[in-house]
Amino acid sequence: WEGEQPNIVFLLTDDQDVKLNSMHVQPKLKKYMLDEGLFFENAFVTHPVCCPSRSSTLTGKYTHNHHTYENNVARGCNAPSWRELNEAKTMGAYMDKAGYNTGFFGKYLNNYGFPQTGVNTSHIPDGWHTWFTLKGNSRFYDYTVSNNGVDEKHGNDYEKDYFTDVIKRRAVSFIQNATADNSGKPFFMYIATPAPHRPATPAPQYAKMFSDQTAPRTPSYAFKPADKHWIISEGTPQMDNTTVKTVDELCLDRWRTLQSVDDLLEDVVNALQTGGVMENTYIFYNSDHGYHLGQFNQQGEKRQPYDEDIRVPLIVRGPGIAKGQITPHIGLNIDLAPTFIDLAGGTIPPDMDGRSLKPVLTGAVEKWRDDFLVEYWGEGT
Numbered sequence: 160w161e162g163e164q165p166n167i168v169f170l171l172t173d174d175q176d177v178k179l180n181s182m183h184v185q186p187k188l189k190k191y192m193l194d195e196g197l198f199f200e201n202a203f204v205t206h207p208v209c210c211p212s213r214s215s216t217l218t219g220k221y222t223h224n225h226h227t228y229e230n231n232v233a234r235g236c237n238a239p240s241w242r243e244l245n246e247a248k249t250m251g252a253y254m255d256k257a258g259y260n261t262g263f264f265g266k267y268l269n270n271y272g273f274p275q276t277g278v279n280t281s282h283i284p285d286g287w288h289t290w291f292t293l294k295g296n297s298r299f300y301d302y303t304v305s306n307n308g309v310d311e312k313h314g315n316d317y318e319k320d321y322f323t324d325v326i327k328r329r330a331v332s333f334i335q336n337a338t339a340d341n342s343g344k345p346f347f348m349y350i351a352t353p354a355p356h357r358p359a360t361p362a363p364q365y366a367k368m369f370s371d372q373t374a375p376r377t378p379s380y381a382f383k384p385a386d387k388h389w390i391i392s393e394g395t396p397q398m399d400n401t402t403v404k405t406v407d408e409l410c411l412d413r414w415r416t417l418q419s420v421d422d423l424l425e426d427v428v429n430a431l432q433t434g435g436v437m438e439n440t441y442i443f444y445n446s447d448h449g450y451h452l453g454q455f456n457q458q459g460e461k462r463q464p465y466d467e468d469i470r471v472p473l474i475v476r477g478p479g480i481a482k483g484q485i486t487p488h489i490g491l492n493i494d495l496a497p498t499f500i501d502l503a504g505g506t507i508p509p510d511m512d513g514r515s516l517k518p519v520l521t522g523a524v525e526k527w528r529d530d531f532l533v534e535y536w537g538e539g540t
Contacts, residue, residue, distance in 0.1 A: 196476025338434025
């Protein structure tokens with residue numbers, strides 16, 4: 160923990176659950192992360208919706224403090240208010256100030272690059288030296304990225320355009336260039352995959368996997384209790400054979416897209432090893448929130464205050480972390496920014512709501528939190 164600053168790789172998936180077996184279909188995640196690091200069995204997000212959750216991850220703040228309440232610009236998602244209040248205070252900006260070579264690859268915030276936000280894809284937020292970022296929300300084909308502020312359009316050719324693979328190649332290239340640089344400057348990478356978010360388009364080689372399986376039939380599957388809030392008790396028709404089939408196919412496609420995330424993870428680890436920096440690199444694996452697939456009669460979505468939607472994978476490997484361990488301590492998405500700053504040797508800003516996970520990673524924690532806040536502000540509230 161003393162000496163040179165470590166490299167940090169942050170891999171964030173989109174809509175990945177931890178309660179419905181998504182990690183069970185990722186053998187490379189087990190090999191490279193679970194077997195090599197620390198799994199937080201009680202990891203949560205503080206807001207089960209994409210843009211507010213990602214805003215919390217970037218800033219280390221609860222929703223009521225960063226003011227991104229929903230996925231639309233009117234409610235703060237990549238709005239002018241976001242840029243004015245937060246962009247100079249994200250993990251990218253702080254890691255840049257700590258002397259890091261920073262790179263962002265993948266999905267930033269849902270409305271990035273859209274005219275209604277007041278800026279286009281030429282806008283690069285503070286702190287990011289390499290910026291390869293999706294315009295808009297998660298897609299696998301037919302999308303535009305901002306390649307360091309210049310539009311780069313992609314079509315539907317798997318070899319050239321499949322987005323998980325494209326950011327994999329960009330991330331590996333970043334590592335190769337960073338490790339070939341003799342300056343000794345540490346690097347920080349934020350890799351945000353589209354998987355397993357809808358449309359959950361799998362790579363062709365994985366498109367037939369799991370065809371004999373179904374979405375997990377948990378105790379709350381297709382159960383419509385009368386004592387829950389109105390969306391569950393009154394707002395959704397009872398699941399029938401058609402919706403059951405739709406949910407099953409979505410679940411399998413989600414699992415299929417995660418095979419490409421496994422490939423990305425493997426290539427990143429191999430690049431770190433080839434570059435001779437694996438021993439001084441932390442890798443964090445996380446998701447922006449969970450997902451439900453039929454629980455409480457709700458089809459594929461998030462937004463609910465239940466375990467399927469707010470529990471997420473959180474796995475960390477790196478120097479000083481014992482292999483194959485599980486911690487019961489609560490880890491939150493708002494903890495990631497202060498953790499990265501702490502590992503970099505910086506000073507955690509006092510306005511961050513999260514706390515550094517470093518004591519948990521090292522096994523030095525004595526007393527830890529036993530509660531936290533989950534917010535959902537809804538559409539138009």
